[in-house]
Amino acid sequence: MADFLLELLCEEIPARMQAKAADDLKRLFAEKLADAGLKAEGLDAYVTPRRLALIAKGLPVETQAVSEEFKGPRTSAPAQALEGFLRKTGLTQDQLQDRDGVWFAVVEKPGRASVDVLAEAIPAIIRAFPWPKSMRWGNASVTTESLRWVRPLQGIVALLDGAVVPLEVDGIVSGRETVGHRFHSSGVVSIADAAAYQDALRGAYVIVDPAERQAIVEERAKVLAADAGYELIEDKGLVAENAGLTEWPVPLLGQFDPEFLEVPPEVIQLTLRINQKYFVLRDQAGKLAPAFICTANIEAKDGGKAIVAGNGKVLAARLSDARFFWQQDKKIPLAEQAKKLSRITFHEKLGTVSDKVERVANLAQWLADERIVPGCDPVLARQAAELCKADLVTEMVGEFPELQGLMGGYYAREEGLNAAVADAIRDHYKPVGQGDDVPTAPVTVAVALADKLDTLRSFFGIDEKPTGSRDPFALRRAALGVIQIITANGLRFPVAQGDLLDFFADRLKVQQKEAGVRHDLIDAVFALGRESGGGEDDLVRLLARVKALQSFVESEDGTNLLAGYKRAANILKKEDFAGSPTTALSYVPEAEEQALLSALDSAEEKAGQAVVAEDFAGAMSALASLRAPIDAFFDKVTVNDADSSKREARLGILIRIRNAVHQVADFSKIEG
Amino acid sequence: MADPATSLSFQDLILTLHDYWGRHGCLILQPYDMEVGAGTFHPATTLRSLGPQPWNAAYVQPSRRPTDGRYGENPNRLQHYYQYQVIMKPSPSNLQELYLGSLKAIGIDPLLHDIRFVEDDWESPTLGAWGLGWEVWCDGMEVSQFTYFQQMGGFDCKPVAGELTYGLERLAMYIQGVDSVYDLRFNSAVGDRPSASYGDVFLANEQQMSKWNFEVANTEKLFQWFRDCEAEAQASIAAGVPLAAYDQAIKASHVFNLLQARGVISVQERASYIGRVRDLAKGSCEAYIEKNRADWEANFPGWTL
Numbered sequence: 009m010a011d012f013l014l015e016l017l018c019e020e021i022p023a024r025m026q027a028k029a030a031d032d033l034k035r036l037f038a039e040k041l042a043d044a045g046l047k048a049e050g051l052d053a054y055v056t057p058r059r060l061a062l063i064a065k066g067l068p069v070e071t072q073a074v075s076e077e078f079k080g081p082r083t084s085a086p087a088q089a090l091e092g093f094l095r096k097t098g099l100t101q102d103q104l105q106d107r108d109g110v111w112f113a114v115v116e117k118p119g120r121a122s123v124d125v126l127a128e129a130i131p132a133i134i135r136a137f138p139w140p141k142s143m144r145w146g147n148a149s150v151t152t153e154s155l156r157w158v159r160p161l162q163g164i165v166a167l168l169d170g171a172v173v174p175l176e177v178d179g180i181v182s183g184r185e186t187v188g189h190r191f192h193s194s195g196v197v198s199i200a201d202a203a204a205y206q207d208a209l210r211g212a213y214v215i216v217d218p219a220e221r222q223a224i225v226e227e228r229a230k231v232l233a234a235d236a237g238y239e240l241i242e243d244k245g246l247v248a249e250n251a252g253l254t255e256w257p258v259p260l261l262g263q264f265d266p267e268f269l270e271v272p273p274e275v276i277q278l279t280l281r282i283n284q285k286y287f288v289l290r291d292q293a294g295k296l297a298p299a300f301i302c303t304a305n306i307e308a309k310d311g312g313k314a315i316v317a318g319n320g321k322v323l324a325a326r327l328s329d330a331r332f333f334w335q336q337d338k339k340i341p342l343a344e345q346a347k348k349l350s351r352i353t354f355h356e357k358l359g360t361v362s363d364k365v366e367r368v369a370n371l372a373q374w375l376a377d378e379r380i381v382p383g384c385d386p387v388l389a390r391q392a393a394e395l396c397k398a399d400l401v402t403e404m405v406g407e408f409p410e411l412q413g414l415m416g417g418y419y420a421r422e423e424g425l426n427a428a429v430a431d432a433i434r435d436h437y438k439p440v441g442q443g444d445d446v447p448t449a450p451v452t453v454a455v456a457l458a459d460k461l462d463t464l465r466s467f468f469g470i471d472e473k474p475t476g477s478r479d480p481f482a483l484r485r486a487a488l489g490v491i492q493i494i495t496a497n498g499l500r501f502p503v504a505q506g507d508l509l510d511f512f513a514d515r516l517k518v519q520q521k522e523a524g525v526r527h528d529l530i531d532a533v534f535a536l537g538r539e540s541g542g543g544e545d546d547l548v549r550l551l552a553r554v555k556a557l558q559s560f561v562e563s564e565d566g567t568n569l570l571a572g573y574k575r576a577a578n579i580l581k582k583e584d585f586a587g588s589p590t591t592a593l594s595y596v597p598e599a600e601e602q603a604l605l606s607a608l609d610s611a612e613e614k615a616g617q618a619v620v621a622e623d624f625a626g627a628m629s630a631l632a633s634l635r636a637p638i639d640a641f642f643d644k645v646t647v648n649d650a651d652s653s654k655r656e657a658r659l660g661i662l663i664r665i666r667n668a669v670h671q672v673a674d675f676s677k678i679e680g
Numbered sequence: 681m682a683d684p685a686t687s688l689s690f691q692d693l694i695l696t697l698h699d700y701w702g703r704h705g706c707l708i709l710q711p712y713d714m715e716v717g718a719g720t721f722h723p724a725t726t727l728r729s730l731g732p733q734p735w736n737a738a739y740v741q742p743s744r745r746p747t748d749g750r751y752g753e754n755p756n757r758l759q760h761y762y763q764y765q766v767i768m769k770p771s772p773s774n775l776q777e778l779y780l781g782s783l784k785a786i787g788i789d790p791l792l793h794d795i796r797f798v799e800d801d802w803e804s805p806t807l808g809a810w811g812l813g814w815e816v817w818c819d820g821m822e823v824s825q826f827t828y829f830q831q832m833g834g835f836d837c838k839p840v841a842g843e844l845t846y847g848l849e850r851l852a853m854y855i856q857g858v859d860s861v862y863d864l865r866f867n868s869a870v871g872d873r874p875s876a877s878y879g880d881v882f883l884a885n886e887q888q889m890s891k892w893n894f895e896v897a898n899t900e901k902l903f904q905w906f907r908d909c910e911a912e913a914q915a916s917i918a919a920g921v922p923l924a925a926y927d928q929a930i931k932a933s934h935v936f937n938l939l940q941a942r943g944v945i946s947v948q949e950r951a952s953y954i955g956r957v958r959d960l961a962k963g964s965c966e967a968y969i970e971k972n973r974a975d976w977e978a979n980f981p982g983w984t985l
Binding site: 019023141149150152162190192253254286309317325351352 | 732755756770771772773776780789790791792793794795796797798799801811812813814818819820821828830836837838839840842854859946980982983984
């Protein structure tokens, strides 16, 4: 058994790509080894900004010798058969064994030294490495065929039990030498073997294990915060990012002028986190503290004073920009800002953002007027809708587009507008995706729904529909938002028609999948009335129906009724019957035939009434009463009677079965 | 970071960089004599990054971004500023070390200040160009862009050039420890001749040019200039003088920036104008390649477009 070390040294790997790169390296290595019949006892991958490393422990020093046996033709078979067998096995006739008149070949595959397997596998892994974005560089890049890597690859360390595994990729030759920290170490670091790797680099100010660097960042940041009397606002993503930007992380605490705290805390947080990658702190009262923690990559000679001063300066410049924007924006009422929206094109075929706002305002007011959104004041809904996009032209949102909505809410409050209006402006983009909060405040519901519905109707109106992975106007997300708002608030109204309704059906299937709702049942209910151009367009009713349907078809009665329905439908299809439903019989019927007709009369009526009353469980149980009569009918009655009047009447009964069931859902869409 | 009185003046910063890159084999070129938005537009970068021939150059490029004008009232934003540009083709394997050496040369001690390479991929829609690289941070401030060009004018870079861009004012503010660009020491006092500040040299320019960019420039004429430059560029491409065509493309690009500052280009028109400038830049690159292709193929066996 041997231990193997691989280190791929390169220029700075983007922090966001590091974790996946380590996983990919581990996976690809295990796959390549498995192909050769090798397996390590333990496999660990490490990554820093400048290196991707892997340690395989307990690797066999060679692959197992294998002996494979092949059965050939009979010894009496024609010569061609024997020749073919010899070609296939690569043996000569005297190497074959004659066992009871049949040729057998035994092929011995000797074991291969693992060092040879590695020397072949590593270059292949490097060449095919799945970086999200890769590049060419240097002299080799005169052709586009040259090696691609995330950033220039500088060196390869490959050691098997301390011996260099000889390999070469695009002129980069493997060895045992690497480099340490960019500034704390000079010259090369020579690695004895896999076991010595981490310590050798630690001695050169490189912590190879990202988990260890993350722990340092997080723990040290917490201590610094506590020492200053604050609490760290935890942010795992930021911990990982800072650990991905440093080989020797040194968190440092700095302060900023408390006067900046007049700016909304979200703005400050965004500036610190996104632009500067600093941690944010809160004080005893839970409010944002005038301090930050940055993570340096060095143990500075002055203990970090100059670094903190420099970072504090950069931050102050950014925060004074933000404060300037905040103060400027507050001077202009949102209604004034909204006028500027007429200068911004929403879409060349859909007019300006002003035009859109007007449509949204009309729709929001209608949703309130018609009491589709219960308890919503139409005047407030209209006002909120008219102002909801005004923050797009503010300085702050120009600088931080991700604060759209939120800033509008702040400015509305500063202006003294109704709190319901301010909240609606703030939250009208919600929900953004599955996990996001869904609005429930009436004015917010009206504006959020109107905004998304208008987007969907407008783009469908100009035939700009999502295709495949292309969804430039995020219509899928808008439809999902509409579905979430409608279902969370139980809103009853026809949501769409035609193509757009089909689009909602698709989104609903995706959305309901997580809740365990079967997509075929959604289809079965959406299909109702489609042929006559109608179709279920009330999502709340639709989901209630689907829910009842699902518990029904998963019951014993439901399964059997579905089987009976399918049998009836198949016969009708096979016979291509175009007659009408049977209501009365002109001949003396069989008992089961009569019983089914009576059962249909009663079930149809009950199911119909229950559907009107939206008692879908009741409708299902009315249908369930048909199960026994249908089973008995198919058991005892011959549909294809020689008497054509009987045959037609019985086919007509099958039509009634189908029609009865279709009152509730189109069962032909149900799978199974 | 340092004592404002003893740290490098603005002009000494430039001279130090010239000296450093000159010693590392770069031609020290002068600024291109046209209005451009960034050092990348200098033909010494754009056009020279095409083709197989080695090319190493460094220069200062005055850069104009009309929309960034603040009438001289913002301490950090200017409509006219300087970029220091280094282009090395093929990208040397020690380009990062060379770059870090230049920081040391201008007085930034990497054991006192935190230098970091933070992912930042570069793309220029108007040049049809992109590359991968970083923004370089010094104590949390972006002081340079570092890019490995992968494509220029829509053509693969063969070989790849490494490009470094230093924001000179920002770097100087950092080195001198001043909060306003206008307070930068432009030079050092000599004898009884006092030093001049950046504001002494450029404040009036920022005030007047901001006013012209945002308020005065005649938009009818600008639109006409754009059309004229476009036509002239196309005619030059047809006439087989790609260097002249590229000049006109640069002009069109700057006129477009002025129109933007005047606020007369709507959102959807914007994309179309960028497309027109890109077509000119790409056309110039293509014509430049066509003009040189035979030479390149003859002198660099095995090289193909």
